[in-house]
Amino acid sequence: MAYSTFNKVKNDPLKEPMFFGQNVNVARYDQQRHAIFEKLIEKQLSFFWRPEEVDLSTDRKDFMAMAEHEQHIFLSNLKYQTLLDSVQGRSPNIAFLPVVSLPELETWLETWSFSETVHSRSYTHIIRNVVDDPSIIFDDIVDNPEIVKRAETVTRYYDLFIEMCSQYSLLGVGTHQINGKQIEVSLSALKRQLYLTVASVNALEAVRFYVSFACSFAFAERAIMEGNAKVIKLIARDEALHLAGTQHMLNLMANGQDDPEMVAIAASCKDEVIEIFREAAEQERDWAKYLFKDGSMIGLNAEILSNYVDYITNIRLRGLGFDEIFEVRSNPLPWMNAWLVSDNVQVAPQEAEISSYLVGAIDSNMEDSDFDDFDL
Amino acid sequence: MSRTVTVNDVQTFTYGEEFSLLDSMEEHQIRVNYSCRGGYCGSCKVKLTAGKVKWVQDSLVPLEDDEILVCCCVPDGSIKLAI
Numbered sequence: 018m019a020y021s022t023f024n025k026v027k028n029d030p031l032k033e034p035m036f037f038g039q040n041v042n043v044a045r046y047d048q049q050r051h052a053i054f055e056k057l058i059e060k061q062l063s064f065f066w067r068p069e070e071v072d073l074s075t076d077r078k079d080f081m082a083m084a085e086h087e088q089h090i091f092l093s094n095l096k097y098q099t100l101l102d103s104v105q106g107r108s109p110n111i112a113f114l115p116v117v118s119l120p121e122l123e124t125w126l127e128t129w130s131f132s133e134t135v136h137s138r139s140y141t142h143i144i145r146n147v148v149d150d151p152s153i154i155f156d157d158i159v160d161n162p163e164i165v166k167r168a169e170t171v172t173r174y175y176d177l178f179i180e181m182c183s184q185y186s187l188l189g190v191g192t193h194q195i196n197g198k199q200i201e202v203s204l205s206a207l208k209r210q211l212y213l214t215v216a217s218v219n220a221l222e223a224v225r226f227y228v229s230f231a232c233s234f235a236f237a238e239r240a241i242m243e244g245n246a247k248v249i250k251l252i253a254r255d256e257a258l259h260l261a262g263t264q265h266m267l268n269l270m271a272n273g274q275d276d277p278e279m280v281a282i283a284a285s286c287k288d289e290v291i292e293i294f295r296e297a298a299e300q301e302r303d304w305a306k307y308l309f310k311d312g313s314m315i316g317l318n319a320e321i322l323s324n325y326v327d328y329i330t331n332i333r334l335r336g337l338g339f340d341e342i343f344e345v346r347s348n349p350l351p352w353m354n355a356w357l358v359s360d361n362v363q364v365a366p367q368e369a370e371i372s373s374y375l376v377g378a379i380d381s382n383m384e385d386s387d388f389d390d391f392d393l
Numbered sequence: 394m395s396r397t398v399t400v401n402d403v404q405t406f407t408y409g410e411e412f413s414l415l416d417s418m419e420e421h422q423i424r425v426n427y428s429c430r431g432g433y434c435g436s437c438k439v440k441l442t443a444g445k446v447k448w449v450q451d452s453l454v455p456l457e458d459d460e461i462l463v464c465c466c467v468p469d470g471s472i473k474l475a476i
Binding site: 053056057060254258261264265354358 | 427430451455
């Protein structure tokens with residue numbers, strides 16, 4: 018079914034499913050079938066930040082003073098985050114916009130993807146501030162086999178879904194002969210691949226990203242690379258919304274509150290979803306070994322990080338209504354919580370420490386001459 | 394009228410006008426998970442087994458009918474929780 022940028026058939030958007038209904042026509046936010054996506058849009062907009070707000074001047078000194086193996090940990094982690102946000106800054110849009118049917122979800126996808134591009138811009142901001150030649154870092158992302166390995170897994174589901182949707186858009190449902198190959202296009206196969214793709218995106222944001230955050234915050238716990246940690250804190254605040262978004266999509270599909278056909282499809286995908294998370298966890302553990310191959314640091318090593326991988330994977334599976342698959346029950350990194358607390362809580366501003374107030378406004382360099390005007 | 398909060402039928406305390414139930418539970422040294430304190434991570438989800446609550450922040454997390462986020466609400470009368 019060919020995509021239309023303004024579907025002229027009058028429909029009731031409150032009755033459309035999230036995906037594979039009619040293409041969206043009027044973008045209206047005064048009513049929603051699923052109000053949660055409107056709330057997510059509002060929250061994400063309220064979280065808007067620019068990387069340049071964060072002062073990174075002390076990070077450069079910290080980085081130059083770090084041991085070589087720690088620089089490897091920091092840079093490898095940063096390269097991986099850059100890869101993930103490069104993918105996330107385009108893929109939700111490209112994969113899901115052509116088949117979405119609700120205005121609030123369509124705009125959530127765009128808001129979500131847009132915020133991921135702000136994250137990508139923040140990595141450029143960090144890399145520029147920390148090294149002399151950013152190209153060395155960026156080029157390694159496609160050169161380094163360890164990083165390329167991860168790229169394949171995170172893009173596999175997206176790429177297949179995009180290809181299947183292109184066939185659906187071009188050819189419609191049915192059996193087709195293209196270039197001598199037989200291509201089956203069916204809504205049930207598309208919906209199945211949709212469910213698995215959203216699950217793999219949830220694993221990306223809810224597991225992979227959080228493991229990378231742990232590394233970033235571990236440095237700041239030792240009071241180094243604190244500017245980087247402030248950026249990551251802002252990124253983590255956004256990611257919490259994104260993972261809530263995919264979690265909602267998956268739960269709405271599985272519990273019948275959306276497209277009734279999805280209930281059986283979701284149930285049939287259960288084992289594969291668990292496998293997606295298990296594979297992600299295994300890869301993250303292998304990645305932890307690569308990160309710390311030349312040495313670990315105070316507060317974090319391959320074993321602790323692997324335990325965190327297991328712990329966070331369990332939590333995310335529970336969030337989707339699945340059982341835990343790993344043994345680790347308690348959080349091996351309790352200090353993460355302090356970094357993930359939102360100071361966007363709706364209290365009176367004078368009662369909370371709001372990070373936007375710390376935006377380059379304080380010059381903490383003091384000299385004796387600063388006290389010249391003081392009289393007792 | 395004091396609002397009593399009973400946790401797991403074992404611990405009981407009186408809610409003291411803190412911003413949220415989470416703040417109140419921490420004041421009374423009741424162990425509860427939290428992460429974002431902003432209604433969007435779901436870590437502080439607990440079951441409300443008796444009574445009603447008032448929401449002071451939006452929850453962005455899927456909740457069953459008997460579940461609440463303690464960072465987002467305050468007791469409306471006496472309540473019972475199961476963690």
